[in-house]
Amino acid sequence: MTPETLVCPNCAEPHPPDERFCRSCNMPLVISGAEALEQPVSARHERARKIDPRYIEGDLVRVAGAMNQAEAEFVQGLLLEEGIPSTLRRTRGFDVPDMLAAGPRDVMVPAAGRDAARDVLLEAEIVRDEPPGDEPAPWRVLAVLLAVLAVGALVVWLGTELAA
Ligand SMILES: [Zn+2]
Incomplete structure (x- = not known):
């Protein structure tokens, strides 16, 4: 001083x-x-200044997997360049103590930033092993099943109505 x-x-x-x-x-x-x-200006302040408020809404969703902490932080840097905040989680199944430092990471972003994050990651060719589109959620399979049953029931009902 x-x-x-x-x-x-x-x-x-x-x-x-x-x-x-x-x-x-x-x-x-x-x-x-x-x-x-x-x-x-602290790095933290600099980081907060860059985040786009449009992308901070919603639950955290996974947008990418990384082999390790360093790769995950690289992905976070790319996202932050577009104003997308992100956080890291240890990939499920690798959370045993000796994997804490070295294990793979999931990169999570708020739901509002998911589409923007995917665009960034696709452009950077980070997302390579991801299936195109969303994974079928159990509720979606159930909804399809219910729809099929409903149509089947309607056909049966129409059949009985017309026969009567
Ligand atoms: Zn003077």
């Missing part, structure tokens, strides 16, 4: 700290380098 130095904003003449006005121009003195104190 350097000691504060008073300077004249007009002639830039330095003055001792007990002076309040420039001896030659009578201007109120200012602290030299005051704006420099606001310069250091």
Whole structure:
């Protein structure tokens, strides 16, 4: 920390700290380098500044897998360039203690950022082993099954109605 130095904003003449006005121009003195104190911005602050508020809504969804922490952080960096916040999770099945440091990671983003994240990752050719489109969720299989049953029931019902 350097000691504060008073300077004249007009002639830039330095003055001792007990002076309040420039001896030659009578201007109120200012602290030299005051704006420099606001310069250091932490990495965390820089990161927060980049995040697009459109992408912070919703539950976390997986958008990519990474072989290790370093690769996962590289993916996070790519996403952040587009304003997409992300977090890492250890891939399920690899959460045994000696895999903590080295195991694969899932890259998770808020649901609102999923489409944007996929675009980024596809462009960067990060998503390579992902199946195209969504995996069939159990509820979706059930919905299809129910739809088939409903159509079948309707056909049976129509059959009995027409026969009556
Ligand atoms: Zn002056």
